[in-house]
Amino acid sequence: MAITRINIGPVHPSTHGVLQLVVDLDGDTIERVDPHIGYLHRGVEKLTETRMYMQNPPYMEKLDYLAPMSYDEAYVSAVEKALGIEVKERAMYIRVILLELQRIASHLFFIGTIGNDLGQMFTLFMWAYMDRDKVLDLLQEATGSRMFYVNMRLGGMLSDLPPDFEERTLETLDYVEKRIKEYESFIEKNPVFHERMKNIGILPPEKALDLGVTGPVLRASGVQYDVRKNSPYYVYDKLHFEIKILTKGDNFARYKLRLLEMRESIRLIKEAFKRMPAGDALGQPVKLRSPPTKNKIVCVSREAPKGELMMYLVADDQKPYRLSIRSPNFINLMAITHMAKGLRTADLFATLGTLDLVMGCVDR
Amino acid sequence: MLIDSIVKLFNSLLASSNIAYNLIALIIYAIIIFLVLAVFGYMFGWVERKLIAKAQYRHGPTYVGKYGILQNFADLVKLFSKASLDLDNADSILYSTALPILISLTIFTVMLLPIFPSIQATNISFGLLLVFVVIAFMPIAIFLSGYASGNKFADISAQRSILMLLSYEIPLMLVIAAIGLISKGYNLQNIIAMQSNAYYIVLMPIGFAVFFIAMLAEIERPPFDLMEADSELIAGWMTDMSPAYYALALFLDYSKVFMSSLLISILFLGGWLGPAPIPGAVWLLIKAIVIAVIAVIIRATTFRMRIDRILRMGWLILIPLSLINLIITYIVFVG
Structure with missing residues (x-):
């Protein structure tokens, strides 16, 4: 049959931003997907x-507007490493708590968008968005803003947590945990969801490692890799949590893994609150001149909600000489070419959705 | 009463042997049906927005008019005041006629349905079959529109409409055959009269389920809205439509809901039958609205099916089920 070439995007309802896909179709089957970014x-x-x-x-x-704090934190850590600044212990715990809250918010957004990609009339999206708002309320209370926090300072935080933050967080987490259960029943009792997600867009582990994908996409393929465990930073080695993995590597596994990770994050936050020491958490105020650089070249690796985020910083005296960002989204996007081959047209968008892309991070 | 006398005059015009009188009466009736569809479409659009908003913890339209009831009117004004598009690749004659054809097919179908014993364009012995002959043209008109617009998304959508036609039309006809068996003919008034003891939903529950699912597919409501799959095909066969045309397409969407819910209420829920104080036409409307609201609730909760799964469902589940329904009906009520 003749090949039809269609241009999907950059203006399209479900490419999650300005992504262009050039798709070669043979009837309803996808022959080739070529993502165009930038x-x-x-x-x-x-x-x-x-x-x-x-x-x-x-x-x-502004790179990943759904999990801004992870990116902020990775950059500030790189600068701390370059300048040789130690982070205060309480600040470490606060960072872990806020980062995990950010992970929950980001994964909730994924739950919402996957509904849209499967053609659901925004119901799941609104539900998840509402719950994400509850988590954002917490982040707002802790940092003063809902979306772009800028609350990391060299060696600590801009401000300590507010006094009743722990109770409010635990309350919200209980609520979120209940809601996760509700999502599970709402989504997984729907036979259409199963047949749209299971055994579709399979990414075998070897291929996943070849492509260099990270984060939930890699773990759903059965590879046990999580920066929080493999090379722990802050206090992650003191806290008890598991890396959840699923072996199937299909769309359903990628969806399910994010639910499991949310539960794990909730556990992590609860434990972090218990272990958090009292004391000072404030970092250095932003000054016009920074202390002299100690390390010329540093590389910091972090487990952002979407995958492994690296900041490679070549330090100059007062500003970065060169900053290179390993964007997890950019590398995860490359997997679509492999995953989409042989799929039906409709499944392309579900598969793209399970990669959970943010184009701001892909294009940088 | 005034209404009674008008209806009587109307029927005498329809029944008269003079073709000119017949035509005038039919045209007037078509205009009335168009207005009814417009009013229903407008109200249904509002109810749908409100209901889906409720399911999603939103308020829906609130600002324009009381409870946002004029919101759809504002949207309509917006759509009609926008510039229209000139399509380079479109087959303009085919493209501009497809939508009016679709709308007139819908109006024609509703005209054939008996709203009340005395209100129907024509009461013929094969009325139900004629209804489905008219309905079967709709996917073809959608195909023409999508094909003629020259857009690749519309083209895919057009192909899907034909594929879906293959999967749901056969079970639909098999259920109709069962209805014909049970009521000894395809006269719509007779079908309703036969339901005075027990509605067909009780006599053939399987048939009702198959018919309802196939009808949802027929009118492109979720989970079978593959032709205007917004997350895949942008708007499917309506992707390149000019705004004013798109408003008509929305009207068509709502009218098809009205048409199919009327049809389901007539065939399975006893049409105008109901306890006395409320007039029959109102009963029919209530039943139709209930069916339409169920369609909205399905829309708010379900995910979209994939085209190959719909084909598989049509051939492997709906056709066997409708055959079983036909056989049971034959054994129980005829044999």
Whole structure:
């Protein structure tokens, strides 16, 4: 049969931003998918070279607007490492708590968008969005803003947690846990969901490792890799949590793994609150001049909600000489070419949805 | 009463041997049906928005008019005030006629349905079959529209409409055959009269289920809205439509809901039959609205099916079920 080439995006309801896919179709079967990126390229890496160290976090947050704090934190850690600044212990715990809250918020958003990608009339999206808002309320209470926090400072935080933050967090987490159960019953009792998700877009572990995908996408293929466990940072080695893995590597596994991870994050936060020491958590105020650099080249690796995020920083005296970001989304996106081959047209979008892309991070 | 006398005059016009009188009466009736469809479509659009909003913890339209009831009107004004598109690849004659054809087919179908014993365009012995002959043209008109627009998304959508036609039309006809068996003919008024003892939903529950599912597919409601699959095909066969045309397409969407819920209430829920104080036409409307609301609730909760699964469901589940229904009906009520 003749091959039809269709252009999906950059303006399309379910490419999660300005992603263009050039798709070759044979009837209803996908022959080839060619992602074209760069519509949201802002040159952030270059931009950081013109700013002082602590002027850059706001730019980092705009990379992944669904999990800004992870990016902010990774950058600030890289700078801390370059300048040789120790992070206070309480600040470490606060960072872990906020990062895990951020992970929950990001995964909740995924639960919502997967409903849309499967053609559901925004119901799941609104539900998940509402619950994400509850988590954002917490983050707002802790940092003062809902979306772009900029609350990391060298060696600590901008401010300590508010006094009743622990109770409110535990309350919200209980609520979220209950809601996760509700999502499970709402989604998994629906036979259409099963037949749209199971055995579709399979990514075998060897291929996943070849492609370099990370995060939930890799773990859903059965590879036990989580930066929080494999090379622990902050206090992750003191806290008890499991890396959840699923072996199937299909769309359903990728969806399910995020639910499991949310539960694990909830456990983590609860434990972190118990172990959190009292004391000072405030970092250095932002100054015009930073302390002299100790390390010329540093690389920091973090488990962002979407995968492994690396900040490779070549430090200059007062500002980055070069900052290179390993964007998890960018590398996960490359898997679509492999996963989509042989799928039906409708499943392309479900598969793309389970990669949970944010184009701001792909294009940088 | 005034209404009674108008209906009587109307029926005498329809029944008269003068073709000119017949035509005038039919045209007037078509205009009345168009207005009814417009009113229903408008109200149904509002109810759908409100109901889906409720399911999603939203308020839905609130600002324009009381409870946002004028929101759809505002949207309509917006759509009609936008510039229309010139399509380079479109077959303009085919493209501009497909939608009016679809709308007139819908109006024609509703005209053939008996709203009340005395209100029907024509009461013929094979009325039900004629209804489905008219309905079967709709996917073909959608195919023409999608094919003629020259857009690749619309083209895929057009192909899907034909594929779906293959999967749901056969079970639909088999259920109709069972109805014909049970009521000894395809006269719509007779079908309703036969239900005075027991509605057909009680006599053939399997048939009702098959018919309801196939009808949802027929009118492109979720989970079978593959032709305008917004997350895949943007808007399917309506992707390149001019705004004013799109408003008509929305009207068509709602009218098809009305048409199919009327049809289901007539065939399975006893049409105008109901306890006395409420007039029969109102009973029919109530039943139709209940069916339409169920369709909305399904829309709010379910995921979209894939085209190959729909084909498989049509051939492997719906056709055997409708055959079983036919056989049971034959054994129990005829044999």
